[in-house]
Amino acid sequence: MAQAAAMAHIADLAEYVATSPSSYHAAASAAKRLDAAGFTALDESSEWHLAAGSYYVVRDGAVIAWVQPETVSATSGFHILGAHTDSPGFKLKPKPTTGSNGWWQAGVEVYGGPLLNSWLDRELVLAGRLVLRDGSVHLTQTDPLLRIPQLAIHLDRQVNEGLTLDRQTHTNPVFGAGDLAEADILGELATAAGVDSSQIAGYDILTAPAQRGEVFGHGKNFFASSRLDNLSSVHAGLIALIDYARNPHGRHIAMLAAFDHEELGSESRSGAAGPFLEELVFRIQASFNASTDQTARALSNSVCLSADAGHAVHPNYPERHDPANRPQVNAGPLLKINANQRYATDAIGAAAFAGWCEAAGVPYQEFVSNNRVPCGSTIGPLTATRIGIRTVDVGIPLLSMHSAREMCGVDDPWYLAGVSKEFFGA
Structure with missing residues (x-):
């Protein structure tokens, strides 16, 4: 049953990538799925009258969608899954x-x-x-x-x-x-x-x-596709949020924030270093007539799961990886850790992620770079800095990251969607 579910998820991921050859298409394809799931599209230039429900906004090649349960208030906070729609x-x-x-x-x-x-x-x-x-x-x-x-x-x-x-x-x-x-x-x-x-x-x-994603390898255990960094995370968050919207039961607002221009440093009006997320958070808070104090309390009750692909250990270049932490494909998403805050994970966030994975029945593995091979960064530190909310960096393990055709395990995107569902409803 689990293998069948993972294969179905991969087939749907392949379809999403095929309909998302650019960040603008990725946002539009996400919007089409959100429309079909009953989400309400909002125009940024119009006045909003928000109540309990499901909503989304598209800004250029970025999309932010959220589910606002009946049970939330001005101090409830946000559970935000952050990702990005662009690729090199x-x-x-x-x-x-x-x-x-x-x-x-x-x-x-x-x-x-x-x-x-x-x-x-x-x-x-x-x-x-x-x-x-x-x-x-x-x-x-x-x-x-x-x-x-x-x-x-x-x-x-x-x-x-x-x-x-x-x-x-x-x-x-x-x-x-x-x-x-x-x-x-x-x-x-x-x-x-x-x-x-x-x-x-x-x-x-x-x-x-032009080539579509393809399952391959012994036991059909691998998946090769373009733009897995980072449509694998956008898709997992989208699937999880739509599923959560069918029965919104959490004590917070569940949100998917898929930004553009991460591969360039995120410094744009639709990037994570820009104002998009902050503006939407404050507009949502305005719907509660939240005071400055209540908004600060809501942000203190919030957390961001920054989901971006990471590195599996490469069999031909094992010396490029940390000798003790050697992530494998099909062994679960990565918890990404860096002493210099290139990833925003801290001990409290790590413990929370472990709890969400355990509740979802999803394995996970830790990733840290070899000291001689500095890691890249993600939207995680940017979000933590700009909004001031606790952030945990995660993502599926890949080989050939930033290649025109990247590779992952069949199970890992499904695992990421599973823990994302738990995160939204926690």
């Missing part, structure tokens, strides 16, 4: 149609910190949003259109001794051949969106691998 890759530049020597190419800029070599020789789509002269916004996604071709070994005999890619000259994908005057990458995007390309006034367009 390439973003379309201004004047994006380029090319040379009979090839049509797309001018792209590196977005975040991708493993560049993993994007070579792979069919890619373009996806994101187009803004027309009338101010209307249209999501768009092409069919498989692009490829970054690698130089043949016959022309670089030393390539297997170390591949070096120049970000400007070696990463421009091809999308056609012939007379360059006939090439028009924005025309391709306009056709996919069903709009007039002459009306495009702005765009945020990124690459995404």
